Amino acid sequence: MDKPNTYRGGPNEHGHFGIYGGRYVAETLMPLILEVERAYEAAKADPTFAAEMDGYFKTYVGRPSPLYFAERMTAEFGGARIYLKREDLNHTGAHKINNCVGQALLARRMGKRRIIAETGAGQHGVATATVCALFNLPCVVYMGKTDIERQAPNVFRMKMLGAEVRPVTSGSATLKDAMNEALRDWVANVEDTYYLIGTTAGPHPYPSMVRDFQSVIGEEVRQQMREAEGRLPDTLLACIGGGSNSMGLFHPFLDEPTVRIVAVEAAGEGIATGKHAASLAAGRPGVLHGNRTYLLQDADGQIEEAHSVSAGLDYPGIGPEHAWLHDVGRVEYVSITDAEAVAAFHQCTRLEGIIPALESAHAVAHAVKLAPTLGPDNLLVVNMSGRGDKDLDTIARLEGTTL
Amino acid sequence: MSGATRIERRFADLKAKGRAGLVTFLTAGDPDPRVSAEILKGLPAAGADLIELGMPFSDPMADGPAIQNSSLRALAAGMTLEKTLRLVADFRRGDDATPIILMGYFNPIYAFGVERFLAAARKAGVDGLIIVDLPPEEEADLCLPARKAGLNFIFLTAPTTDDVRLPRVLERASGFVYYVSITGITGTASASVANIGAAMARLRRHTDLPIAVGFGIKTAAQAAEVAAVADAAVVGSALVNCLAANLNAAGVAEPGLVTAVLGMVSELAGGVAAGRVREDAR
Numbered sequence: 001m002d003k004p005n006t007y008r009g010g011p012n013e014h015g016h017f018g019i020y021g022g023r024y025v026a027e028t029l030m031p032l033i034l035e036v037e038r039a040y041e042a043a044k045a046d047p048t049f050a051a052e053m054d055g056y057f058k059t060y061v062g063r064p065s066p067l068y069f070a071e072r073m074t075a076e077f078g079g080a081r082i083y084l085k086r087e088d089l090n091h092t093g094a095h096k097i098n099n100c101v102g103q104a105l106l107a108r109r110m111g112k113r114r115i116i117a118e119t120g121a122g123q124h125g126v127a128t129a130t131v132c133a134l135f136n137l138p139c140v141v142y143m144g145k146t147d148i149e150r151q152a153p154n155v156f157r158m159k160m161l162g163a164e165v166r167p168v169t170s171g172s173a174t175l176k177d178a179m180n181e182a183l184r185d186w187v188a189n190v191e192d193t194y195y196l197i198g199t200t201a202g203p204h205p206y207p208s209m210v211r212d213f214q215s216v217i218g219e220e221v222r223q224q225m226r227e228a229e230g231r232l233p234d235t236l237l238a239c240i241g242g243g244s245n246s247m248g249l250f251h252p253f254l255d256e257p258t259v260r261i262v263a264v265e266a267a268g269e270g271i272a273t274g275k276h277a278a279s280l281a282a283g284r285p286g287v288l289h290g291n292r293t294y295l296l297q298d299a300d301g302q303i304e305e306a307h308s309v310s311a312g313l314d315y316p317g318i319g320p321e322h323a324w325l326h327d328v329g330r331v332e333y334v335s336i337t338d339a340e341a342v343a344a345f346h347q348c349t350r351l352e353g354i355i356p357a358l359e360s361a362h363a364v365a366h367a368v369k370l371a372p373t374l375g376p377d378n379l380l381v382v383n384m385s386g387r388g389d390k391d392l393d394t395i396a397r398l399e400g401t402t403l
Numbered sequence: 404m405s406g407a408t409r410i411e412r413r414f415a416d417l418k419a420k421g422r423a424g425l426v427t428f429l430t431a432g433d434p435d436p437r438v439s440a441e442i443l444k445g446l447p448a449a450g451a452d453l454i455e456l457g458m459p460f461s462d463p464m465a466d467g468p469a470i471q472n473s474s475l476r477a478l479a480a481g482m483t484l485e486k487t488l489r490l491v492a493d494f495r496r497g498d499d500a501t502p503i504i505l506m507g508y509f510n511p512i513y514a515f516g517v518e519r520f521l522a523a524a525r526k527a528g529v530d531g532l533i534i535v536d537l538p539p540e541e542e543a544d545l546c547l548p549a550r551k552a553g554l555n556f557i558f559l560t561a562p563t564t565d566d567v568r569l570p571r572v573l574e575r576a577s578g579f580v581y582y583v584s585i586t587g588i589t590g591t592a593s594a595s596v597a598n599i600g601a602a603m604a605r606l607r608r609h610t611d612l613p614i615a616v617g618f619g620i621k622t623a624a625q626a627a628e629v630a631a632v633a634d635a636a637v638v639g640s641a642l643v644n645c646l647a648a649n650l651n652a653a654g655v656a657e658p659g660l661v662t663a664v665l666g667m668v669s670e671l672a673g674g675v676a677a678g679r680v681r682e683d684a685r
Binding site for chain 1: 561
C-alpha cells in the first residue's frame with residue numbers, strides 16, 4: 001500500500017478511511033446520521049463551540065490531565081523513561097468524559113432532548129449519565145447483562161446520576177449486543193433522541209468526531225512532553241478496544257515520523273484459545289454497527305463473541321481508522337493476555353500508587369515488555385486511560401476473595 | 404414483458420388482476436433447514452405472491468426480538484448462506500414464477516464474496532435483494548454489482564426519508580420499493596392507515612415502481628387496510644411468531660407447525676385480496 005502524504009487527513013467525504021468506515025445503517029437512521037454530520041461540521045466551524053467545550057474541560061473535567069514521570073516503573077523495568085498520561089484523574093475516572101462533554105454539547109445544539117448510550121465496562125455509561133445530569137437531559141444506557149453483573153459499582157453510579165440502565169440479554173449480553181439495542185432504540189425514537197456513541201466506531205461521522213473530541217489527550221502530551229523533556233515523545237502506548245483513548249493519544253502524532261506508536265489489543269486467554277478480543281490480530285474486514293472494519297467473525301460472516309477480563313475491551317470490532325492505520329502500517333498493533341494485564345495491574349499499583357483500569361493495565365503490561373528493549377533516552381508515554389476502582393471486584397474474585 | 408424480471412412480471416400480473424400482493428417473510432433455516440424448505444414450498448399455494456427469505460445474521464440491528472430469535476434458531480440449526488441459496492434452488496425446481504427476495508445484512512454476503520454470491524444467487528433463482536444496512540451511500544458494495552448481475556436491488560424508504568433524499572434512494576431502486584411504515588424495528592408498532600395512505604401519495608409522486616408496505620402488519624384486517632392503498636403488504640414478524648408458537652420447549656417443530664404457518668398465510672392472503680379489488684390498481 002502507498003504511503004499517504006498525511007495520516008491525519010481521513011476520513012474522505014463519504015466517511016471512509018481507505019476501505020474502512022462508511023455509513024452502514026438502516027434507511028430510517030440515514031437522514032439522522034446525515035443531520036449529525038451537518039451539525040458536527042457546523043459546530044467545528046463555530047469558535048463558540050470549541051470555547052464552550054474548553055470551558056467544561058478546564059473547570060468540570062479537570063483538564064489538562066497531568067503527564068507524570070513514573071520514576072519507580074522506569075527504574076524497575078529498565079530502559080525507556082516511562083511517563084503516564086493521567087486520564088484516570090479526569091472527573092468520572094476515565095478519558096470517556098472528554099467525548100461525552102463534546103457530544104452532549106452537540107446534542108444540545110441539535111435540540112435533541114433525550115440521550116441514549118451503550119456501555120461495556122460502564123465508564124462510558126457513567127460519563128454519559130454525568131453529562132446528562134449536568135445538562136438536564138434524560139438518559140437511557142444499554143448494558144449487557146453480563147457486564148451489569150461484573151461492573152456493579154458503575155451501574156449503581158449511573159442510577160445515582162439519574163440514568164435508566166436497561167439490561168440487554170440478547171446474544172452474548174455484552175457490549176456488541178448493547179450497541180444493537182441502542183441502535184434499535186434510536187430507530188424507534190429518531191425524532192427527539194441523540195445516540196451518544198462512546199468509541200471511535202459506528203457510522204460516519206462518529207469515528208472521526210469521537211477521535212476529534214479525544215485528541216485533546218495527544219495535544220496535551222505534545223505540549224507537556226516539550227515542557228518536561230524539551231522534545232516530542234519517542235514511543236506512545238495505549239490499550240485498544242473500540243479505540244478511543246488510543247486514537248485520542250495517537251492522532252496528533254501520526255505525522256511525526258520519529259514517534260513510534262503501539263496499540264495493545266486484549267488477547268484474553270490467548271489468541272490461540274479463541275477466547276480473546278483481538279480484532280486485528282485474529283479478525284478480518286467486515287461490516288457491523290454502521291461501519292466496515294476488522295471483526296471477529298466465523299467463516300460465514302456471523303459475529304463471534306469477544307472475551308477479555310476487561311469489559312471495556314470486550315468488543316468484537318475496532319474503530320475503522322485503526323483498521324486503516326493497521327493496514328498502512330503506521331501503528332503497531334500487539335496484544336496482551338488477561339494474565340499479563342492483571343500482573344501489570346499489580347505492578348503499577350505497587351510501584352506507583354496508581355490503580356489502573358484493567359483496560360489501561362493492558363498498555364502497562366506492554367510497557368513492561370517494551371521499555372527494557374529501548375534506550376534510556378527513549379521517552380515512552382503510556383496512556384493511563386482510566387482508574388481501576390471499577391475493577392476491584394473483578395480482581396478480588398480472581399484472587400479468590402470478595403470485597 | 405420479455406426481459407422483465409420475475410418481480411416485474413408478478414407485479415404486472417397483480418395489477419392486471421386489480422389487486423395488491425402479499426409478501427411473506429420467514430427466515431431461511433428456521434426452525435431447521437428441513438421444515439423451512441417444507442414451509443417455503445407451501446407458500447405460493449397458501450397465497451404468498453412474493454417471498455422474502457431472511458438470510459440469518461447474528462446481529463440484526465434493525466430487527467426486533469422475533470426476527471433476531473428466528474435468525475439465532477436458524478444459525479443454531481446449522482444454516483449458512485450457502486444452504487440458504489440451496490433452499491432457493493430446491494424451491495425453484497417446483498416453482499418458476501414466484502419471486503424470491505433475499506433479505507438480510509451485508510456482512511455474511513461480504514464474507515461469502517460479493518461476486519461469488521451474486522453468481523450463486525442468480526444460479527439458484529434469486530430475484531432480488533433487500534440489504535437492511537446498505538443505504539444508497541454504500542451502493543458500490545452490492546447495489547451496483549447486483550444490478551449488473553441482473554438482480555433487482557430493493558431499497559427501503561422510511562417516514563424519515565424526506566423529499567430531498569427520496570429521489571436519491573429511488574433512482575437506484577428496481578423491482579419495487581419497500582416502504583417501512585414506522586420508525587422502529589420489525590414486529591413492534593403499527594402505522595395508521597391514514598399515515599400509510601399519505602406516504603403512498605408522497606412516494607408515488609417520485610416513482611412508478613410498485614410499493615410494498617411492511618413493519619407492523621400482524622392481522623388479515625391490517626393487511627386488507629394496507630392492500631387498499633399499497634401494491635403489496637409485507638408480513639414478517641407475525642408469521643415468525645406463529646412459527647415460534649409451534650415449537651416445543653427444546654425449540655423443535657411440533658407436528659402442526661407447517662400447517663399453522665401456511666394457514667396464517669392463507670388468512671393474510673384473504674385479507675389482501677379483500678383489500679383492493681378494483682378496476683384501476685393505481
